[in-house]
Amino acid sequence: MRVINNDEREADVSRLTCLDQLALALDCVSDAVCIFDENGLLRYVNPTFTRLYACASSDLLDQHISRVTPYSADEDSFLSSSIFARLDLEQFWSGEWAGRRKDASLFFTSADIRAILWRETRHWLCVQRSTPSPQWREEERLTIATEAAELGIWEWDVPANTFVYSTRARIICGLPLTGEVTYADVKAATHPDDFPRTSAQATRALDPLLRDRTPFEYRIVKPDGSVRWVRARGHAVFTEDNGIPHPVRYIGMIEDITERMSARLAADEGARQVQLALEAARMAIWSADLVNGTLKPSKEFNQLLGFDVDAVPTLADVETRYAPGALEAMHDRWSRAVERCASSFEADFNIQSGGDERWLHVRCEIAYASGRTPERAFGVVMDITDKRRAADALRESDARFHEAADSAPAPVWMTNKAGKVEFSNQAMADFAGMDRDAAIGDTWLSLIHPDDLPAVIEARNDAWDAGYLPYSFEARFRRADGAWRWLEVNSRPRRDADGRFKGYAGLAVDRTDARNAFATLSESEERFRLLADSAPVMIWMSDEQGACLYLNAALRHFWKVETEDLLNFDWRRTMHPDDEARITAEVARATMSARPFTVEGRYLSADGSYRIVQTRGEPRFSKSGDFLGMIGVNVDITEVVEAQERQRLLLDELNHRVKNTLAVVQSIGKQTFKPDSHPVTARDVFDARLRALAGAHTLLTQSNWDNTCLHHLVDMAVLVCADARSRVYVSGPDVALTPKQALSLALALHELCTNAVKHGALSNDRGRVVLEWRQNEKQLELAWREQDGPEVEPPRRKNFGSRLLERIVPQDVRGRASLHFDNVGVRYELALPLEGAV
Amino acid sequence: MNALEGKRVLVVDDEALIALFAEEMLLELGATPVGPAMSLEAATVLVEEGGFDAAILDVNLDGATSEVLARRLISDSIPFVIVTGYGRVDWEGVTAPILTKPYDVDAISKALGDAINRHVKERLSLSGLHRIDRRP
Numbered sequence: 001m002r003v004i005n006n007d008e009r010e011a012d013v014s015r016l017t018c019l020d021q022l023a024l025a026l027d028c029v030s031d032a033v034c035i036f037d038e039n040g041l042l043r044y045v046n047p048t049f050t051r052l053y054a055c056a057s058s059d060l061l062d063q064h065i066s067r068v069t070p071y072s073a074d075e076d077s078f079l080s081s082s083i084f085a086r087l088d089l090e091q092f093w094s095g096e097w098a099g100r101r102k103d104a105s106l107f108f109t110s111a112d113i114r115a116i117l118w119r120e121t122r123h124w125l126c127v128q129r130s131t132p133s134p135q136w137r138e139e140e141r142l143t144i145a146t147e148a149a150e151l152g153i154w155e156w157d158v159p160a161n162t163f164v165y166s167t168r169a170r171i172i173c174g175l176p177l178t179g180e181v182t183y184a185d186v187k188a189a190t191h192p193d194d195f196p197r198t199s200a201q202a203t204r205a206l207d208p209l210l211r212d213r214t215p216f217e218y219r220i221v222k223p224d225g226s227v228r229w230v231r232a233r234g235h236a237v238f239t240e241d242n243g244i245p246h247p248v249r250y251i252g253m254i255e256d257i258t259e260r261m262s263a264r265l266a267a268d269e270g271a272r273q274v275q276l277a278l279e280a281a282r283m284a285i286w287s288a289d290l291v292n293g294t295l296k297p298s299k300e301f302n303q304l305l306g307f308d309v310d311a312v313p314t315l316a317d318v319e320t321r322y323a324p325g326a327l328e329a330m331h332d333r334w335s336r337a338v339e340r341c342a343s344s345f346e347a348d349f350n351i352q353s354g355g356d357e358r359w360l361h362v363r364c365e366i367a368y369a370s371g372r373t374p375e376r377a378f379g380v381v382m383d384i385t386d387k388r389r390a391a392d393a394l395r396e397s398d399a400r401f402h403e404a405a406d407s408a409p410a411p412v413w414m415t416n417k418a419g420k421v422e423f424s425n426q427a428m429a430d431f432a433g434m435d436r437d438a439a440i441g442d443t444w445l446s447l448i449h450p451d452d453l454p455a456v457i458e459a460r461n462d463a464w465d466a467g468y469l470p471y472s473f474e475a476r477f478r479r480a481d482g483a484w485r486w487l488e489v490n491s492r493p494r495r496d497a498d499g500r501f502k503g504y505a506g507l508a509v510d511r512t513d514a515r516n517a518f519a520t521l522s523e524s525e526e527r528f529r530l531l532a533d534s535a536p537v538m539i540w541m542s543d544e545q546g547a548c549l550y551l552n553a554a555l556r557h558f559w560k561v562e563t564e565d566l567l568n569f570d571w572r573r574t575m576h577p578d579d580e581a582r583i584t585a586e587v588a589r590a591t592m593s594a595r596p597f598t599v600e601g602r603y604l605s606a607d608g609s610y611r612i613v614q615t616r617g618e619p620r621f622s623k624s625g626d627f628l629g630m631i632g633v634n635v636d637i638t639e640v641v642e643a644q645e646r647q648r649l650l651l652d653e654l655n656h657r658v659k660n661t662l663a664v665v666q667s668i669g670k671q672t673f674k675p676d677s678h679p680v681t682a683r684d685v686f687d688a689r690l691r692a693l694a695g696a697h698t699l700l701t702q703s704n705w706d707n708t709c710l711h712h713l714v715d716m717a718v719l720v721c722a723d724a725r726s727r728v729y730v731s732g733p734d735v736a737l738t739p740k741q742a743l744s745l746a747l748a749l750h751e752l753c754t755n756a757v758k759h760g761a762l763s764n765d766r767g768r769v770v771l772e773w774r775q776n777e778k779q780l781e782l783a784w785r786e787q788d789g790p791e792v793e794p795p796r797r798k799n800f801g802s803r804l805l806e807r808i809v810p811q812d813v814r815g816r817a818s819l820h821f822d823n824v825g826v827r828y829e830l831a832l833p834l835e836g837a838v
Numbered sequence: 839m840n841a842l843e844g845k846r847v848l849v850v851d852d853e854a855l856i857a858l859f860a861e862e863m864l865l866e867l868g869a870t871p872v873g874p875a876m877s878l879e880a881a882t883v884l885v886e887e888g889g890f891d892a893a894i895l896d897v898n899l900d901g902a903t904s905e906v907l908a909r910r911l912i913s914d915s916i917p918f919v920i921v922t923g924y925g926r927v928d929w930e931g932v933t934a935p936i937l938t939k940p941y942d943v944d945a946i947s948k949a950l951g952d953a954i955n956r957h958v959k960e961r962l963s964l965s966g967l968h969r970i971d972r973r974p
Contacts, residue, residue, distance in 0.1 A: 652924050656898060659923030659939040660853055666940040667859030740900070744854070808854035811876050 032109065032128040035118070039299075040065045040084075043123065052109070052128065054101045070100050083113075087124060091115040095215050096233050097128055120285045120380055121298070154234070156250040158206065172230055172256050174222035191219035191227060198232075205236045208245040217257065231257045287378030288315060291369070304360065304383055306353035323350040323357060338374055342366065345377070348384065359388040410510070411487070413444070414494065415503040419464070422503070431508075433480025449476035449484055460491075468493040468501045474511060486512045538613075538634035540571075541620070544627050546591045555634060560606030576602035576610050587617070594619040594627040600637065612638040661697070665690065671800035688720060688754060689747070695719075696746030700739050707736035710745070710780075714771060717749035724762040728753075732773035735780055738835060744812035745782075751801040752784050752828060761789030761825050780815075780832050786825030794821040841951040842869040846889065849874040850881040850904060851896040851921065856939070860894055863943040869950075878902045885910055892950055893918035894937070897927060908932050917957035919949040 026033045032049035036042045045053075045060045053060065053068055060068065087093045097111030109128040116125045152169025156162075163181040170177050173189045190198055197218060204212035215233035222228065234252020238245040287296045293315045297307070305321050307313050319327055326349045337345045345366055350359045364379025411428035413421045424439040432439050432447055448456055452475035463471035470492045476484040491506040529550070532539040538555035542548055548571055551561065561569045575583055579601035590597035596618045602610040617632035672686040673679075695716045699708045711734060718725040737745065753762075761767030767789035773782040786792075795802060802819055805828060810817040815832030847869045851857040857874035864871045872890045875881035878899045885893075885907055893911055895904045895918055904920075908929060911918045920927050921937045935949040935956075 656923035660856070663856045663859065663923075663940040664853060666942075667855040670859055670862060740852075747855075803858070804855075808858055811857070811874070812852075812854040814877070 029127075034060075034065075034068075034126045034128075035116070035123050036065045036126065037123050038121065042068075049128070052107075053099060054103070059102070068100055070098050070106060087113055087115070096213065097126075098213075099128070152254040154232075154252055154254060156202075158236075158247050158250060169254050172228070172254050173220050174224075174228075189220055189222075191221050194218035202250060205234060205250060206247040208238055208247070211236060211238075228256055229258045230254050285378070285380050286364075287376065289376055290315075290374050301381060304353075304358075304381060305351060321351040321353065323352050326350050338366070338372070341368065341372055345379075348388070350388075358383060358385045360384065411508040412506065413439075414505045417501060417503050419460070419504070428508075431477070431479055431485075444477075447477045449478070452476050456489075463491070468504075477508075485510055538636070539632070540634065541629065541631045542591075542617075543629040544591070546587060546630075549629065558603075558605050558611075558634075558636070571603075574604040576604070578602075583615075587615075590617060590619075591630060594621075611636050612641045661693075664693065668693070671803075674800075685754075689750060692717065692720070692746050692750030693743070696743045699746075700742060707738065708742040710735040710737055710773065713737065713742055713746055714749065717746060717753055720750060720753045721757055721762055724757060727762060727767065728769045728771060730771045732771075732782075733775055735773065735775060735834065741813045741832065744809045748805055748809040748828075748830070751804055752826070755801055755826065756786055756789070759790070760792070761786035764788075764790060767825070775834065778834050780830075780834050782830045782832075784826070784828040786827070789825050792821050792823055792825060841954050842867045842892075842947065844868065844870075845891040845954075846870045846872050847950065848872040848881075848884055848890040848893040850876075850884075850893065850899070850907065852876045852898070852900040853896070856896070860946065863946050866943055867947050867950075876900075878904065878907070881907055882910075885914070888914070890916070892916065892954055894946070894950070895920050897922040897924065905929050905932070908934065915957070917950075917953035919946075919953050 026044065026046045029046055030048055032052045033044075033046040034042055034049050035044040042060050042063050042065060045057050047057075050057050050060065055068075083093055083095070091114065093111075093113040095111060097109045099107050099109055101107070111126055111128045113124050113126045116123050152172045153166040154169045155164045157164070161183060163183070163186060165173065165175060165181045167177060169175075170181070173186070175181055175185055175189060187195060195218075198216065201212065201214070201216045204210045213233060213235040215231055217229060217231045220228045220230050232252055232254040234250055236247040237249040237251060239248050240246075285298050286301045288294070289296075295313055295315055295318065297305075297311075297313060299309045301307075302309050302311050302313070305313070305318060307317070322330065330347060330349050333347050334345065343366055344364065346361070346363045348359060348361050350357055361382045361384045362379065363381075364377045366374050367376040367378075369375035406425045409427055411425065411431050413424040413428055416422045420442060421440045421444060424436055424444075426436065428444075429436040429439045432443065434443070445453070445456075456473050456475050459471050459473040463469045470490070472488065472490040474486055474488045477487045479485050487508040488511045489506055489508045491504045494502040494505050496502055529552075532550075532552035533554075535552060536554060538558055539550075539552040540548065540555055541550035548566060548569060551559070551566065551569075556563065559569070559571070559574060572580070572584065583599050583601045586597055586599040589595075596616070598614065598616045600612065600614045603613050605611045614635045614637045615632055616635075617630040620628040620631050622628055668689050669686060672689065673682050677685075696708075696713065699712055699716065703709075710732065711730075714730055718728050718730070721728060756762040756767075756769055761769050768787055770785045770787070771783075772785075773780060775781075798806075805819050806817055809815075810830065810832070813830075813832040815830055817828070817830045820827040820829075842864070847864050849857050849860045849864070849871050851860060851874055854874070854876060857876060861871040861874065873881075873884055875884050876899075881895075881899070881904065884890075893907075893916060895907055895911075897903055897920060908918065908920065909932065912932065917934075919935045919937050920932075921939060921941070923939045927936060935952045937945055937949045941949075
């Protein structure tokens with residue numbers, strides 16, 4: 001006999017145990033023990049049981065369990081009672097069991113009921129112990145017993161709504177050890193989530209029609225916040241008032257089951273599995289007398305084979321149930337088993353049951369008579385229709401898969417558990433250039449390029465080792481025509497209905513063309529990079545978000561950024577703060593609209609200086625027209641801009657000088673053409689003065705508007721003296737003059753010369769002019785002295801010449817001047833600072 | 839009536855001939871020339887001394903610019919015109935009539951007249967009189 005408990009969950013139907021041995025053992029047990037079958041019929045009672053129930057064992061055996069308990073009025077209602085429902089579900093029931101004696105008096109026991117396999121079928125073993133009944137609560141014995149069992153006792157006086165809790169019950173419920181217990185205390189001690197349930201349980205218990213005594217479990221919240229599971233069972237005591245029962249007391253016990261609970265929660269899972277297994281098995285037992293062809297069926301056997309429950313079909317009757325062909329197959333197998341003198345026999349067969357086909361699995365022991373003649377057989381039969389159907393469905397779906405796979409244009413295959421290909425579709429066979437039958441097993445491995453093989457094996461092994469994960473790889477496979485093709489292989493695990501691994505299903509996609517296109521692309525990209533890197537201009541590429549994808553060597557050098565740092569490099573940070581907003585807006589606008597753009601701005605180059613860079617960007621598009629980003633060129637236009645700036649300054653300077661000169665000319669004109677001057681003479685004077693100015697300009701231009709030599713200036717100025725210039729005696733060191741000084745002196749010398757020719761020493765044929773100068777430290781001292789000319793008459797009013805010499809020139813050269821009309825001749829002295837001139 | 843009649847006008851130009859020319863034209867317009875100042879230093883001294891009603895400033899003073907003078911004149915509330923061969927002046931916040939070289943007596947008369955009128959208006963506006971006058 002095996003007891004099915006939480007530790008042992010296997011149903012081993014092949015072990016049959018002797019009733020007598022069991023009975024012998026149980027007879028000695030001091031607890032009351034009975035065994036009843038699934039129909040509720042008592043099959044065994046031990047002596048303690050008969051004593052407890054005050055019956056003879058013959059009165060009890062083969063009687064229905066409802067005889068000895070008040071749980072049901074008849075057999076059927078017991079089978080649907082809550083205890084039996086629990087038993088059926090959990091294989092185990094433990095609780096307060098009410099017993100009924102032959103004289104109909106009731107008593108309470110604590111009962112444990114377990115399922116056992118006995119004579120190949122499930123039976124129930126019920127062990128009962130006398131428990132203290134609530135009626136005995138006054139007795140000391142009870143207190144001791146309950147304390148020992150750590151059971152708490154509680155009583156609710158319903159009409160008075162007062163509670164009596166034993167000390168143990170108070171401890172269990174976390175109530176104060178002394179003092180009154182109120183409904184509010186009880187409620188407070190109950191877990192809020194469970195209170196509705198316990199409350200409902202009490203209502204059912206106090207309902208005279210229900211009088212529910214089912215043990216119930218709930219959580220207690222102790223004052224320290226800890227939560228404990230407790231199990232309580234109670235029953236209500238009713239009194240009758242004018243024939244109407246109403247509850248007066250609700251009495252019960254409570255125990256802390258937290259530890260047991262946690263163990264049970266773990267065990268529940270297993271118990272459910274056992275139940276499922278038993279249900280799925282749908283077993284029936286039978287035994288047959290092979291000599292007489294008679295059968296001893298069970299109810300279930302009859303149900304399975306479609307006979308009346310109480311029928312006693314013969315073997316011949318059974319044979320009529322076989323589906324066409326099944327009988328022959330069964331006979332065949334049976335004969336072979338008997339030939340071998342097999343002690344057991346096992347077979348699947350299908351039957352026709354009410355137009356329904358059902359599959360049964362039979363297992364039996366064969367007892368042989370003298371020699372080799374089978375005499376008896378007994379065993380179980382199980383309904384395996386659902387399993388068969390599932391398997392059939394699987395086979396069918398496999399077949400459908402094969403069909404679908406064959407129409408697939410890409411190679412498709414399936415492997416078995418060992419990884420061997422057991423199915424390959426036509427496309428795969430075509431690819432390999434072999435028969436479909438040849439394309440199974442490990443053939444596919446031989447098609448893989450040797451260079452790719454190690455990676456493929458590794459990918460596969462990794463997936464297997466990790467618990468049959470899906471895996472994929474790309475590798476070269478040799479096609480029937482000898483060409484290497486890149487295949488992308490995707491493998492997924494196949495599992496049966498129960499989730500067991502059955503192998504892999506794979507699909508291969510030819511990626512060769514795509515890879516070639518990619519290779520070409522990378523090649524052209526490589527060419528682009530080589531070209532771009534050798535280009536002297538700065539080339540860049542950005543993505544559609546504007547992030548930098550590529551900088552060529554020139555641009556990397558400009559920013560001193562390495563290729564590997566490109567991802568972290570933000571070109572935006574190099575913008576000059578004053579240009580940032582403008583550039584950013586321009587680039588963003590172009591990127592958003594995927595349009596070309598040109599923008600100039602200053603960027604910080606690696607040498608720490610800002611360079612003016614002109615950026616021209618063009619949008620890049622994929623073949624399908626998607627915007628990919630920008631590609632562009634940066635041109636350092638710093639020098640160009642600076643040259644432009646210099647040119648602008650030069651032009652400004654030129655403009656300034658020209659206009660200044662014009663203003664000078666204008667001024668000379670105004671001075672020359674006075675209302676009282678003779679128009680013709682004035683014009684000659686004006687022309688001469690312009691020539692003097694022009695001459696000075698010529699010298700200045702020759703010296704590139706740099707320092708001019710005083711000797712050159714004098715040589716040119718005395719030209720107006722024509723032949724008389726031989727009578728101008730010039731002496732002085734070489735002195736360099738600034739342009740401004742040169743211009744002023746040119747005008748001054750011109751006035752002195754023309755005046756000397758017209759009125760002074762050079763107007764006769766013997767007069768002379770001495771022009772001398774010397775450099776006194778940083779000062780030039782120049783003197784013009786006429787002699788031997790006509791007698792000098794000081795001018796009646798200051799003309800332009802005298803004003804120029806006396807005022808304008810010294811002002812222009814920041815010097816001092818004096819003009820004297822001595823009798824011997826005109827004398828002019830000028831002193832001016834030499835500004836660093838050599 | 840000529841706005842320059844009886845006004846004393848400072849002439850700042852590093853080119854003596856042009857300064858002379860300006861002086862002659864100011865005399866023609868009935869004004870009294872002050873200066874001329876032909877360098878930034880000389881001009882600064884004369885501006886410090888004061889004693890003139892308006893000024894003619896050449897932008898380029900022998901390599902230096904007369905921007906500081908312009909700003910000083912603004913803070914001293916003295917109207918002025920700017921003379922330049924470049925044809926433009928980029929002094930931020932400095933607004934004054936601009937005379938482009940070469941200029942004639944009409945141009946100098948108009949520019950100086952504008953400078954003085956603008957200045958008068960600004961002063962009126964500052965004192966609030968301008969607004970009161972315009973009240974209907």
